[in-house]
Amino acid sequence: MTGFVALDWGTSSLRAARLDANGQVLDEHHSGDGIMHVPFGGFPAVFAAAVERWHLPPGTLCLASGMVGSRQGWIEAPYCPCPADFGAVASRVAWVPDAPGGLRVGIVPGLSTEVGGVPDVMRGEEVQIFGALRVLGVHDGAFIHPGTHSKWVRVEQDRIVSFATFMTGEFYGLLRRHSIIGRTLPPEDGPLDEAAFLRGVLHAREAGSLLHGAFSGRTLALFARLPDAALPSYLSGLVIGEELRAHQLDNSGAHPVLVGADALTRRYQLALTAHGVQSTVLGDAATWRGLAALAHILELQ
């Protein structure tokens, strides 16, 4: 194979990379062209602009994962139900008809699961989890993908068997920007105050629900028990701590793997340590590794 192009196309940003036949990244660039910024009918043009620097020959494989496959994206790639391995995901890639430049553009589907009649979904994180399996050389494990909507993912024998979403990042934003707690917070978050962060993590466990625990963000400020500058870190600890409180960490002794951006995985690692749980951290590189593995499967077909 002559190499391919990988795109991580989310709600607010677009990352694109040119990879060689061995999956090594040759070139990479980022832009703010997330799907929420693409005008109606504008996906072919935004895509063409993102890859034109590479002068790709017609027929080159371009694989995009993330919200670009949602109903609000380029074309909808319906969710692949769990349990699912990478073969199942590959077989459900949605191909863009008449893609620009004669390129072979595939949109990776997300995954769906269901517990007690309630569906759960992800788009894009599954590629990173599959990539993480390859980076680590493992076939099973518990993975946490922190973010606006954090995902807790269980993998058995190379298959994602189940997962659960926590709206942790979104709740942080809601409380920070729109709640009564936000009124006493400084305009910028500033650097992480570890002590305040861990105090939030531990209070979340005591409080038993964010509905109750979050009010401490108000009262600690009211009684000047916490300096205003420490409140964003405390609030971050409250929401991440709530996520950890709620999730049943398994007792198998296996350490969860944190996949994602450094600043966030580091906070989760701190919080997990406070809960007595060791963890492994893996950076964003897992995305390209996952898309490369998927491209390999598709090229073999």
Add this chain to the structure above:
Amino acid sequence: MTGFVALDWGTSSLRAARLDANGQVLDEHHSGDGIMHVPFGGFPAVFAAAVERWHLPPGTLCLASGMVGSRQGWIEAPYCPCPADFGAVASRVAWVPDAPGGLRVGIVPGLSTEVGGVPDVMRGEEVQIFGALRVLGVHDGAFIHPGTHSKWVRVEQDRIVSFATFMTGEFYGLLRRHSIIGRTLPPEDGPLDEAAFLRGVLHAREAGSLLHGAFSGRTLALFARLPDAALPSYLSGLVIGEELRAHQLDNSGAHPVLVGADALTRRYQLALTAHGVQSTVLGDAATWRGLAALAHILELQ
């Protein structure tokens, strides 16, 4: 005594009542003059306008409870620490110096409590709880005051011994107006859909945390498992159900008493019933009864 005036002066509204010497309401009126709408230095004028219709003789007792006693209110009435009975609250009423018309204007303090180094506070609800004790003729019990910030209150031998705040109403507003879930909701809440509400209550219990449970408001809409019109009721069930999930309902067999506005206490009663817990409902009249009891104590001093 010649009767007195009671004011329930909160963040967004002001209710005032003229009561006779026996605590019977002679006249009552509401306005939107909550403390957030009072201009700086404007409290004496807003108060005078609220009571002028009654042509009160100088020296008449006027008692105000609620956020009017906060740092953002008329004068600050520092919190009275728990455990506290009505005598303790009465002894800490803050008197307004040089009140309009020579009236004797007292601001009722709120209550504070502390668990594990984290304070909790209320302002105004304590008067309704004390009023409820008198309406029901009881001296002990568990009381729930639903609202923007719901209060769970424990009373023993006429004293409020402890309480906890749940930001239930505020979280509903955050999710409804500012979250990804709100995008699929109809512009108006509409009448309560009991089935959807109870489905939310039960899912909150299963989910174990609102961070996870709230995402079902997104996926049920995404998969068209719930009509958009039913989503506000479902979301209301999720947040109220989370409050019930989190709180340790005692096993003493005593029924909690719901104190507050009808529309809200009715929802809580439905949710409690779904949890197998019977409850008693008491309307807003408890406020006047509480302020009347407080006035009686103050007149005797």
